[in-house]
Amino acid sequence: MNSFSKKNNIENNYSPTSEIAKIAYQDFLKTYNQQLSNNEITDYIKTCMEITNSSLRAWEASDSYVKESTKLIQSFDFETLIYIGNTAKKLCAFSPMIASNYINNSALILESIDKNDLDRYTNILTNTAGSNWKDIALTNAFISVTFDLLKSIPLIHIKHVSIIAKNLSEKSHDLAITFLENFDDSLNNIHQPSRIKFIKLVNELSIVSWPDVARILETLPAALKGTSNTTTKSFLIIGYQILKNDGRKAFEDYNNAISDLINFNNLDQNWIAKFAIKINKLDSNSSVTFLQQIFILLKIYSKKDLAKWLNEGLQYMQNNPKNFDANAYFSLESTFSIQSLYRHANLELLDNKKELLEKYCKGLSGININILDVKELIDRQIGWQVSYIAATDGEHVYLPNKINIFNTKHNNFLAYKVYATHQVSRLEFGSYAYKFEYNKLLEKNSDINLKNTTEFSGITEIQKLFALFSDKKLISYLFSVVEDYRIDYLVNTKYPGISNAYNMIKKFELSKRVSPFNLPYREMLIESIIQYTLGGMRNISEELPYVDEYTQAINLLNSIKTIDGVDVNSSVEISVQIYTLLKNIPNFHSIHEIDKSKKDVVSSESISLLADSDDVSSVNLENNQETELPNLPEHLGEFKPDLVELITYVKNQQDGIESNASGFDQMQLQEFLKQTTELNVSELSEGEFSEYSNLFTNNLMDLSNAKFDKQKKLDADLENHDLHDGPISQSKYTNEKVREFFYDEWNFRSRDYKPAWCRVLEKELDFGEIDYYDQIISEHSKLIKETKRKFEYLKPESMHKEKRLEDGDEIDLDRLVDFYAEKLAGYSPLADFYSKRNKIERDVAVALLLDMSASTDEIIEKDINSSNQYNQYSGAPGTYFRWLASRNSEKSFNTNKRIIDIEKESAIVLSEALDSIGDNYGLYGFSGYGRDNVEYFVIKDIGEKLDKNVHRKIANIQPVRSTRMGPAIRHTIQKLELSSSKVKIMIMLSDGRPQDHEYGKDRTEKVYAIHDTRQALLEAKHKGITPFLLTVDKDGHDYLQEMCNDIGYEVVSDIDSLPERLTNLYKKISVK
Amino acid sequence: MSKKNTGHSISVEEFKLVNEPFYIPIKNEVKIFEEAYNSKIPVILKGPTGSGKTRFIEYMAWKLKKESPSSPLITVACHEDLTASDLVGRYLIEDQTTKWIDGPITRAARIGAICYLDEVVEARKDTTVLIHPLTDYRRLLPIEKKGELIEAPDGFMLVLSYNPGYQSITKDLKQSTRQRFVSIEFDYPPEETEAKIIAKESGCSTKIAASLALLAIKVRNLREYGLSEGVSTRLLIYAGSLIKKGVKPIEACISTIVWSLTDERELQDSIEELVRSIFTE
């Protein structure tokens, strides 16, 4: 009893606060009075008390403790109960709320962790907890999710979660809470063994790029969902490395790239991961570029081919890490890389053969054929649909963008050749030239019951024909088959050289087909005919059903070869005959074998070709299946004679070729759509049909506007460019004639070109002031005269031999003999037997390229000493720029000139001088912003006259934007290459500062731009053009000078020195 | 036929035509030429290289002058150093004395032959001084150095050739010269005719000849790609001859046609594909 009273004693020192807790407390004591020892009871009560006393509102925690006690002791043991109480006590130091929450969740959590881990859990909590409200909320949130987290990861990993939450809460409390609330969901999308990697990555993210955490938690696991465990792991490792080494931006790219993973199967995913990790180990940044490219590449290339390319890249990375730009390689921003990929791949790409095939087709047909990607035809939405086979719309030949059906590149090229030949031969041999003549049809098919009618439905010629048949689909199908057979025959007779390639492809197509003998009879026959045209079905057993009809059909087909002047009409006739033959054949499946007698009944039916007459053909027979027409062989392309006829008609109408002015109206087009067999409109509802018909009409009408649209798009592009943070002033070009060109850019890091990297937009410069030119002429009249005089002196220099001179440095022997002979004969001939090496005709083309970048707005002073402005300034450093600005405006008030003014005046002086010696020259300016908007202004093209218009354009030369010199130089090279002159010179007038958006790693990097500029100048040299740099230098900001020591170079700070320099320069060049 | 070298850089051919040269008339050129000859009007033959101008003039010379005892045709291949005295003649030194040698044009004017100045715009401008008096109705050739004035006999005829596509503007024929001539335009013959010519000239089979003529059509479709002249009949005959000698057709075409026509890689490839479509391995 003693003990009891003792217990009671202590008991009395403690009492829970809430009523429920009081009851729970009493219950607990009652229940466990016997089971627990006195000491234990005392310990328990002491714990309760200690909790209550540990802080101001700690009674909440002790109440919770009391309420949970029974449950805890039942599920675990007394020891645990006390342990939890003690921990709660500790947590109360931070907040009783944390402690309560801890206690309330303990029963649950203890189910998932080992008792020995309790300390660890406690540690996590005490490390997380804090006494401000944010820490309290965070810890509470953490405790609340721990139970769920424990189902996903072991306790040791949960510690990291708390650390992440803690990291995040330092930046944003809300984010930390959201993180805790959602993290488990994210984890569930990651394979169990990889979860720790994911946690590590998120941890890194919380340090490097915390604002992205919420988004990444959604997107990254979603991207990895469905990948195998090893793949997931690899990608997480890669992501971690990227984050660690390359930072936030790179990781973002990585995350975006891998969102494509879900579109690939596990095998592909593993494959990607395997290479990604290899690359990542060598250079994590390159693995980002790799991932950005690989998904697209996998759609084009086989894994086998890509692997060869990738391994080559990896090898370079390993063996030559210093000199190899892996980034450029894996992003295919390197010509070397593109060539390597192309070399390794068996496929053939349209891009690589387009020009060749275009010329080939033009040669073959004499028609100007554009070869286009068949996707363009599909995009027009006028009926063509299959992206991997060829087509023609009567004007262009459309080919798939890649062919990969054979295992050598050459054979795939041959496939291209066959595709193109077949399409172009349709044009050559008149597949679209059918003229509907009813009477002719009647007389040739007298055995067929054609009704004599004068009204025909159908819009196009071929439609009128098809409309006569009850099964339009079948007749149009058969027409395709026969017509293709005809084209095939004609091509192979006229161009026997291509037969082998044709046969190779036919064999391939044949190999893809199914056996005809499992098909219903009519389909069987059709399939057999198709296979025959592919070179199959040569030995047919006599036993087979309908073998006679088959033989007849084949004979009909082959009659093409015996018809004199066979044309599309012959194909029509033959297809009509085969149609009749097939209509007699029921479409039973052969397993429904029917007796001969029935078959005979069928074939004796008379067939009407007219759609509106009663169709008494086999269709009425029971068990007859609808004929499913087998796919036509792919190498023949999508043959749509009906559409082509329509398109050709519409186009001619728009071009004013078709005299029939009435044209097609909407009604007729709808009628066309209803009648045609080439579009699948029969299944459309009425509403759908009218929508389709509107769309179709619009797309059709857009056809001839296609070129127009392209121009519009370009203009829109340009406008958009003006919008984005375009520095400096508005562009000064007219939008009328803008032509685009693409040029490679030299990446000195990879020592390779970035293919088609820059887009040059060539435009004419607008007119400026009328009298500017004349003003300059009068201002510099002396100078111009001087320059002209010096240039005149250049003029007679030549390598040509001038004969018949009375004085000279060589003697012409022939002439000397003549002279003597004539003298001997008693004449007094002229002593004109001298000759001289002279240039009689100068054959020079010069392009003057003016830098029109914003930096040319700066003022250049005649006083060379003033180059260091800062030294002259004595005020406080902060006000320097204001001082400079006011000084500059002062200067422009004085007659000090800007760099651009020197350029303009030099251009005028040079133009005048060049004009006087009759050399060809062009004047161009350039500026722009970014690699896809290099503006190239034509002031005067080579060969154009120096007239008033040009004067006014020169007046309008002014600073615009940035300076991407490389593409401007390359475009000028192209211009000079067009000239037939023997000597070609390019003079670039600039301030020597190439600078543009992303023309280098960052804004301050100069080397990249300079390297590219220098490379462009070297290209000019290789092409026989003499490049020369004239730099209007200010303050020694000329970055080009040191790099371009192998290129002609001079500094002009003063326009008066220009004639001297230019003549010298000219002399140098004519010595060549 | 004899080649003569006058000691100067001039290539002159003088013909004694025994057999009828093989020539298939394409249009009415034979008739026009005959009429011009009879009316003593000089003629310009215009057309791309290898289109049969030379062969035509040989044929016409034979046709019109079968009976003539002397050479009916004197041909001069003009080049940029060719001067008037190269054409007229000059004194040579012989044992301390001088001897006058007639130039080709003088010789033609003396013997009444057809004088054919091939690619005349190549020659120096002073040659036109000679041409003009010969083309008006008096048909005179003044030889200043000898103080002689030759009046051309009936059988004399001046014929020039030039290739409009090939010459640069600076080397065009002057209007004042042009207006003195009747012009006959030459182009490559129609497919079948060209096939016959190829077969006859090269001795290859008619099938090969037909294929070569077909190829020619295809290649000429590519004129706008920098092959301003297409492929000449002459090149086709070369190809036929090589094939006749046993060279494989595709190889023969590649070296005679593909490589001769252009140095541009892609264009070569395109033409090669045309060849490979027409000829079998």
Ligand SMILES: Nc1ncnc2c1ncn2[C@@H]1O[C@H](COP(=O)(O)OP(=O)(O)O)[C@@H](O)[C@H]1O
């Ligand atoms: N109409 C023709 N009849 C016969 N042979 C021809 C004809 N046209 C061209 N040829 C052949 O073409 C070759 C080249 O013709 P040629 O007269 O030398 O051309 P051109 O003088 O116009 O450059 C001739 O050798 C000849 O074999």
Ligand SMILES: [Mg+2]
């Ligand atoms: Mg000739």
